[in-house]
Amino acid sequence: xxxxxxxxTSISVMEKTTVTMDCVYETQDSSYFLFWYKQTASGEIVxxxxxxxxxxxxxxxGHYSLNFQKPKSSIGLIITATQIEDSAVYFCAMREASSGSxxxxxxxxxxxxxxx
Amino acid sequence: DMKVTQMPRYLIKxxxxxxxxxxxxxxxxxxMYWYRQDxxxxxxxxxxxxxxxxxSEGDIPKGYRVSRKKREHFSLxxxxxxxxxxxxxxxxSSLWTASGNTLYFGEGSRLIVV
Numbered sequence: 001x002x003x004x005x006x007x008x009t010s011i012s013v014m015e016k017t018t019v020t021m022d023c024v025y026e027t028q029d030s031s032y033f034l035f036w037y038k039q040t041a042s043g044e045i046v047x048x049x050x051x052x053x054x055x056x057x058x059x060x061x062g063h064y065s066l067n068f069q070k071p072k073s074s075i076g077l078i079i080t081a082t083q084i085e086d087s088a089v090y091f092c093a094m095r096e097a098s099s100g101s102x103x104x105x106x107x108x109x110x111x112x113x114x115x116x
Numbered sequence: 117d118m119k120v121t122q123m124p125r126y127l128i129k130x131x132x133x134x135x136x137x138x139x140x141x142x143x144x145x146x147x148m149y150w151y152r153q154d155x156x157x158x159x160x161x162x163x164x165x166x167x168x169x170x171x172s173e174g175d176i177p178k179g180y181r182v183s184r185k186k187r188e189h190f191s192l193x194x195x196x197x198x199x200x201x202x203x204x205x206x207x208x209s210s211l212w213t214a215s216g217n218t219l220y221f222g223e224g225s226r227l228i229v230v
Contacts, residue, residue: 035218037219037221042223043224044221044223045206045208045221046221047218047220050218091158102147102164102210102217103164103174104149104161104217104219105161106151106160108156108157
């Protein structure tokens with residue numbers, strides 16, 4: 001069965017620094033998709049970035065990038081030059097490619113606080 | 117405009133009453149989802165719908181049922197609500213693609229069962 005674990009409940013950083021949020025996953029599938037979503041204080045949930053398991057290059061979108069370590073089943077989210085508005089809850093998620101289900105499994109989330 | 121709309125946004129019900137949460141999307145997405153969010157548990161999948169009248173249970177379907185009669189509309193029904201169904205419910209939709217699916221979420225519906 002697939003599982004996604006985020007062990008960091010909360011992180012606080014100073015503005016303009018770099019932060020890494022950890023995520024480890026479990027799957028029996030050789031092909032899968034990994035995602036990071038952000039939930040703002042208003043409750044809005046938005047997609048940030050994704051990594052396909054067959055791609056060796058780490059995905060990058062704006063000031064978000066991923067540290068994909070396939071042998072460790074790890075997909076860390078890196079935010080560079082953090083801004084106050086990056087304060088939010090960040091969820092890691094996974095979907096197996098070969099299963100008949102389109103189910104997206106989420107981790108429990110990491111609360112990021114960016115301080116001025 | 118790409119949007120997922122949930123109604124109502126806030127709801128208080130008495131235990132044993134029926135609850136209807138509605139979700140609409142304007143992107144013609146085949147796949148739609150209902151999740152619930154509880155503190156410390158992240159998002160848990162209740163039901164997934166692959167298209168009209170093609171629904172499958174997620175991880176926590178007990179106590180819930182769904183209805184999808186039109187592609188753009190997906191309802192979550194609680195028959196005889198229980199206090200442990202107090203939660204925030206999120207609807208989402210996504211395109212059917214072989215390369216993985218990005219979910220678009222609604223703003224959430226906060227349900228309190230007293």
